Amino acid sequence: MKLAEALTARADLQRRIEQLRARITANARYQEGEEPAEDAAALIVEADAALEQLRQLIRRINATNARLDLGADGTMTDALAARDVLRLQHSLLVDAAAAASGANDQFLRQMRSELRQVSALPVGALRARADRVAQELRELDNRIQQANWSNDLEE
Structure with a gap:
């Protein structure tokens, strides 16, 4: 993977995490007797996985930037x-x-x-x-x- 592709992937992951944040907060509370549109707990699990991917990608980007002359x-x-x-x-x-x-x-x-x-x-x-x-x-x-x-x- 080229560095530019990794930067694009990082931006995509950051957008995805922000979308998950919005969905989690929209579904964190719901009216008694109703069902939320989405399972907020499952969305948090999905966000955790995306955050770990982002952490690994940022680590690799930073390592590349530090060595690249x-x-x-x-x-x-x-x-x-x-x-x-x-x-x-x-x-x-x-x-x-x-x-x-x-x-x-x-x-x-x-x-x-x-x-x-x-x-x-x-x-x-x-x-x-x-x-x-x-x-x-x-x-x-x-x-x-x-x-x-x-x-x-x-x-």
Whole structure:
């Protein structure tokens, strides 16, 4: 199994567990004299099995990520940490540029006599920096995806 396939299986298991959670809570209580639509105890057993599968899969994914060398990006774990930070950095820069430009400003001057708002940050430079970070993020994400499809999952 390729790492990318394992990641897809992990997402499927997580969705399945959330569906089971919803079904369990919907059937945990029922009105006296009626029967619940599903057996909540059986659903818990099913959820326990899915949780164990998820635990094993996450363990294997983490072991693979820790050993997988991506060259200049370090291990896959290093690359994933860098990607998370780049996403946060990009979001921060985009939000700062939007705030500085007044894009979401509800306090626009109604009259010339009102105080004028001025930007404390260089909007153009922030947007250019955000674009560079976005490019770096896309390139790193492409290398991560390529590694996901090129490497097998640890046993």
